[in-house]
Amino acid sequence: MNLSWFWSRSFLMNRGMLWLLFVVNLLGTIYGYIWYGNQLEDTLAHNPLWQIVFVPDSPTASLFFTLVLLYFLFPPKSSSKWINGTRMIIEGLAVVTSVKYGIWAVAMIVAGGWQGDPLNWQHGMLSVSHLGMALEVLLYARFMKAGGIAAFIGTLWLLLNDTVDYQFGVFPWLAEQLMDDLPQVELFTYCLSIFSFIVGWLALRARKQV
Template sequence: MNPFFLFNKMFLMNRSFLWLLFWINFLGTIYGYIWYGGQLAYTAITEPLWLLVFVPDSPTASLFFTITILFLLYPPSTRYKWITVVRQIVEGLAVVCSVKYGVWAVAIIFAGWFEGAPMYATDFMLIASHLGMAIEVLLYLRFMSVGKAGLLLATGWLLLNDTIDYTYGVYPNLPTQLHDNVSTVKWFTVTLSIISLFISLFVFKFKKRS
């Protein structure tokens, strides 16, 4: 089979394949929230409850993409402006958040290994799943209704999330070996939010050519 077929609209927008992606992302989202369960519980006990929304990053990104798949399967009517606006916001969040946290998780795992963290089988699962997050949203960006405004708004959310994470200490758990490098991780995280926007805008440029 021609490998470029995997980028073909007929393949990507096939309803059976979309449903497969939906369930993979849906179950991955649930697993992600379970993964954050301990940190969510600790935050609920020790911090103001409004901080909880800023704790789980990757599963929230995959949740946005899961909803985006439903929009692709069942495009909502454009007669109602508010539905269009909601869709564009969700899709914008799906794109930049999935790119950012997909790359971030992989980079942190490799940084931990470089600093001497042990390799676990779950690390390789996390690398594959998070790379998949970043790749799938970029592949599907051309089929979304999101515009530049939605991508910019979503990046604003990312920067707010970064600010909350490293101001209140609710950033994702890091390998022990990186605990002395939180400041470096913080600035890498903020920089990656901006880079994710530019990657998304670059792919967006080719949206109308598909």
């Protein structure tokens, strides 16, 4: 069997594979929101309610991709502009957010470990799962209907999220060793948003019609 078959349309768009990824991503999304539980409670206690949506970055990214998998499994029968537009925006959000937070989380784990944060099996699990987020969305981008405009809209959301995170202090909790490097983390986060747009745009340009 040729290895290229494993990233072919026949393999990736097989309904069994789509259902497997849907279940894995749904469970991962739920786990992600639970993981953010303490920070969500802290934000509700000390910040305005509207900021809560900007707290759980990675699980929201995986939620977008979970919705994309639903579109693959159950393509909308209607071809209205509203339905198609909504789908493309969700796909654009899924691509840029999954690339960004997949990389960002691993970068923060590595940076924290480099500066002395004790690493354990959970850090390894989080690294593998977040890299998987970025990889899977890039594999499936070519089967999406979204284009550059949707990726741009998704990037506007990323930049808004970055601004709220670092202006109001609701960024994902970091290892204590990284708190004295917060300006550098903020700069890296903004740059990664732009990088994610470029990568996402290129991936969507290579898409095939489903």
